[in-house]
Amino acid sequence: xxxxxxxxxxxxxxxxxxxxxxxxxxxMLAFSGFYIHYPFFDGFMGVARGMHFVAMFVILINxxxxxxxxxxxKTATDLGxxxxxxxxxxxLPQEKNKHQFFETVKYYLFLRKEGVISAKYGSLQKISYLAxxxxxxxxxxxxFALYGPTADWGFFMWGTELVGGPMNMRIIHYFMMxxxxxxxxxxxxxxxxxNFAPSKIIFLWKETEH
Amino acid sequence: xxxxxxxxxxxLLAVRGVSRRDFMxxxxxxxxxxxxxxxxxxxxxxxxxxxxxxxxxxxxxxxxCTGCTESMAQVDTPDVATIVLELxxxxxxxxxxxxxxxxxxxxxxxxxxxxxxxxxxxxxVMMGEDGNTxxxxxxxxxxxxxxxxAGAQAILAVGACAVDGGWIYAHPNPAGGIGVQSFLxxxxxxxxxxxxxxxxxxxxxxxxxxxxxxxxAGDDPAVFLEKTALLEKKYHDNxxxxxVSLLYPEYIVGSTIHDNCPRRxxxxxxxxxxxxxxxxxxxxxxLYKVGCKGPQTYTQCPVTRWNRxxxxxxxSGAPCIGCGGLNWVDNNAPFFKRLSSIQMGGSLGxxxxxxxxxxxxxxxxxxxxxxxxxxxxxxxxxxxxxxxEMKAYDRKRMAKGGDK
Numbered sequence: 001x002x003x004x005x006x007x008x009x010x011x012x013x014x015x016x017x018x019x020x021x022x023x024x025x026x027x028m029l030a031f032s033g034f035y036i037h038y039p040f041f042d043g044f045m046g047v048a049r050g051m052h053f054v055a056m057f058v059i060l061i062n063x064x065x066x067x068x069x070x071x072x073x074k075t076a077t078d079l080g081x082x083x084x085x086x087x088x089x090x091x092l093p094q095e096k097n098k099h100q101f102f103e104t105v106k107y108y109l110f111l112r113k114e115g116v117i118s119a120k121y122g123s124l125q126k127i128s129y130l131a132x133x134x135x136x137x138x139x140x141x142x143x144f145a146l147y148g149p150t151a152d153w154g155f156f157m158w159g160t161e162l163v164g165g166p167m168n169m170r171i172i173h174y175f176m177m178x179x180x181x182x183x184x185x186x187x188x189x190x191x192x193x194x195n196f197a198p199s200k201i202i203f204l205w206k207e208t209e210h
Numbered sequence: 211x212x213x214x215x216x217x218x219x220x221x222l223l224a225v226r227g228v229s230r231r232d233f234m235x236x237x238x239x240x241x242x243x244x245x246x247x248x249x250x251x252x253x254x255x256x257x258x259x260x261x262x263x264x265x266x267x268x269x270x271x272x273x274x275c276t277g278c279t280e281s282m283a284q285v286d287t288p289d290v291a292t293i294v295l296e297l298x299x300x301x302x303x304x305x306x307x308x309x310x311x312x313x314x315x316x317x318x319x320x321x322x323x324x325x326x327x328x329x330x331x332x333x334x335v336m337m338g339e340d341g342n343t344x345x346x347x348x349x350x351x352x353x354x355x356x357x358x359x360a361g362a363q364a365i366l367a368v369g370a371c372a373v374d375g376g377w378i379y380a381h382p383n384p385a386g387g388i389g390v391q392s393f394l395x396x397x398x399x400x401x402x403x404x405x406x407x408x409x410x411x412x413x414x415x416x417x418x419x420x421x422x423x424x425x426x427a428g429d430d431p432a433v434f435l436e437k438t439a440l441l442e443k444k445y446h447d448n449x450x451x452x453x454v455s456l457l458y459p460e461y462i463v464g465s466t467i468h469d470n471c472p473r474r475x476x477x478x479x480x481x482x483x484x485x486x487x488x489x490x491x492x493x494x495x496x497l498y499k500v501g502c503k504g505p506q507t508y509t510q511c512p513v514t515r516w517n518r519x520x521x522x523x524x525x526s527g528a529p530c531i532g533c534g535g536l537n538w539v540d541n542n543a544p545f546f547k548r549l550s551s552i553q554m555g556g557s558l559g560x561x562x563x564x565x566x567x568x569x570x571x572x573x574x575x576x577x578x579x580x581x582x583x584x585x586x587x588x589x590x591x592x593x594x595x596x597x598x599e600m601k602a603y604d605r606k607r608m609a610k611g612g613d614k
Contacts, residue, residue: 038548038564039499045480099603107595110584112602115595146506148469161444166506167532167541167550171563174549178567182574189578193585194594 004080005209006201010120012073015087016205018066025059026180028052033177056143063136077120091130094119125190132183135176142173264299265424266327268318268358271304272351273344273378273387274333278369279305281410284517297420298328315347318354322361328423329362329401330416331355334371334378335393337449338386355390356397363431365390365403366419369411370533373456374445376409380539381553383449392447392454402435405456407463407509409533414514415462422459445536456536467504467530470512473497486527497524501546503532 011019032052039045070091074084077094096119103116104124116122121129145156146169160169191198197208271279300307301321302314309317321327336344336351344351359365367390370376378387391403406415419438427434439460447454468474476482476496483491483500496502507530515522524530532542542550544560551560585591600608 039480039482041480042482043480046478048480049478099601103602108581110588113588113595114598115590117598117601148466152464164446165536165541167503167535170506171549171552174563175567178570181571185571185574185578189582193582194591 005207006197007076007080007082007207008201008205009076009082009084010079011202011205012075013205014069014073015066015075016202018062018069019202021062022059025055025062026184028055029059030177030181033174037174053147056140059136060140063133067133075120079118079120090119090121091126097123097126128183128187132180135179139173139176139180142169142176145169146173265297265420265429266321266324267298267300267330268321268327268362269300269303269330269332270318270355270358272331272333272355272372272390273336273385274369274371276305276332277410278332278372279303281369281516282413282416284413297424301327318358322358325361326429327362328420329358329365330368331359331365331372331390332368334375334385334387335390336378336385337388337393338384343385352393355393356399359390359394359399359401362401363429364423364434365394365401366416367391367403367405368416370407370409370538373405373407374447374454374536375449377539379449379537380543386449388447388449389454389456391456392450392452395452395454396450402431403457404438404440405458407458407534408511409538412462412511412514412516414519415459419459443536448537462510463508463534465508465510467507467509467511467524467534470510471504471524472512473524491527497527497529499548500529501531501544501548502529503535503542503545504530507532507534509534 028051032048032055034040035044035048036052039048070087073087075087075090076083077085077089078096096117100116100118101123103112104118104122106112107114107116108124119126141156141159144150144153145160146166150156151160151166160166163169163172191202200206200208269279301317302309304314307314307317335355341350341352346354367373371378371387372390374389374392375383375387378385379389389405391405394401394403404419406412406419422438423429423434426437440457441460441463443456443458443463445454445456446452468477471477473494473496476494477498481490481493481495483495483497485491486500498505502524504524511522511530511534512524515525529546531545532538535541540550540553544551547562549563551562552566554561588595
């Protein structure tokens with residue numbers, strides 16, 4: 001697994017940048033979101049809301065760009081390889097991950113000793129990364145349903161009525177933030193549990209051999 | 211007073227410096243400028259009876275605390291006596307009518323028989339125990355409503371209880387309180403219902419609707435529905451397990467309390483009241499942190515205000531408790547917390563979303579630390595574990611003899 005080399009082909013510069021944008025926006029969104037949820041110091045509400053809206057638009061554009069780019073940018077599909085293919089291949093079912101989902105779960109539950117064979121993204125990893133795409137859009141939807149200028153649009157009103165009113169929508173929006181926080185915690189943990197080579201490549205674009 | 215006893219209604223108003231035209235205009239906008247003394251009511255009645263056309267109306271109380279009636283007694287212009295006597299002939303109005311006993315009940319029957327009347331309904335429709343949770347003169351409240359509603363030209367559902375059951379509808383709702391529209395759906399009565407929210411409802415809104423009906427719509431239900439800007443809101447009635455669509459006057463529920471709040475500037479500045487009785491409260495800072503539900507409550511309370519437009523909840527230092535919303539108690543309790551609690555049931559009781567988040571986050575962090583220690587103990591840290599030579603699936607298949 002992490003005994004592999006980490007080459008730039010795994011994460012081309014454009015995706016290093018989108019990842020940075022995601023991280024910064026997520027931190028801004030979570031921080032300003034917590035503040036809007038309960039202002040824990042004075043004098044920041046106007047800024048917090050502005051920050052929340054700007055970071056939201058940036059992350060939505062960034063995400064949409066990232067999804068489209070997957071069809072055009074070439075990346076490595078295997079660990080420790082410089083061989084590239086269209087990035088979307090990483091997000092579709094891959095031969096190397098076949099039959100490996102439960103083996104991966106077993107591995108992380110210490111029910112087996114050896115690491116599992118996998119593509120660049122293991123099956124568990126791939127599913128959770130993919131889930132963030134609809135989750136982010138859904139998060140934006142719940143946010144727009146609360147946001148004054150858009151709350152009364154039929155498209156958002158429909159959802160507000162579905163969940164039983166704006167208070168429930170607010171609570172859902174709040175809980176979904178925790179989903180993102182949990183994802184980030186687990187993501188950062190699993191990515192760096194063996195060593196920090198994965199962080200060096202995704203943040204600093206620095207290759208490591210072995 | 212002699213002059214009032216003999217004059218027409220506009221003469222009476224002129225005595226107070228208001229022309230009839232101005233007066234009607236004011237009613238249309240529910241402006242608040244002038245209070246007529248109720249002591250003048252009998253004289254007004256005498257004057258009005260000579261010429262003015264009275265619109266027959268019934269004011270029925272369902273499962274209610276009579277708070278909306280109390281609220282009506284605070285109406286500014288025209289005052290309650292004026293509405294009763296000049297605009298509406300309220301043939302039945304439990305709290306203020308002179309008739310009692312059989313005569314009062316007969317007034318309902320006579321009004322229904324004569325037709326062409328408005329129905330104002332206050333309080334929840336009580337469905338519990340097959341409708342026996344509300345009995346009036348031996349009749350079920352819901353049956354009285356059904357009969358009165360079927361013959362009415364239109365219905366004003368006044369107050370949160372009449373809208374969707376209000377606080378009576380709140381979990382666990384043992385009395386089976388539901389809203390007027392929901393009830394009429396269940397008995398298939400199609401009379402149009404206009405909902406006026408809040409606990410209690412604002413008297414100015416009731417007057418505005420009556421004025422709209424009589425002056426703008428010319429007593430015609432079709433014109434009323436066409437000329438009144440109405441907003442449709444849907445909710446799910448948990449008691450009946452049915453979707454209900456409500457009609458509201460748009461100008462009453464079109465924007466949030468937060469949008470029009472006089473403390474909004476402090477909100478944007480990030481100036482908050484953290485506890486009651488503090489210096490911040492004295493300065494009139496924003497009540498957001500002490501549970502104000504203004505941001506998700508759609509009424510125009512800050513515009514009309516209450517008690518003859520003197521003040522309203524937030525103005526007087528109390529956070530909005532969201533009584534203008536649907537299922538407002540369940541959705542807004544506890545009133546002094548930012549978010550409503552989640553009803554977990556059983557011994558867990560009601561839990562704040564913030565506590566849930568903190569527990570989930572804490573457990574996850576602890577689990578990751580424990581897992582990390584496990585990874586270290588398993589010797590996986592550093593280069594990671596040795597990778598299998600072959601997938602477990604393939605190994606098993608090989609053991610079985612491989613592909614045919």
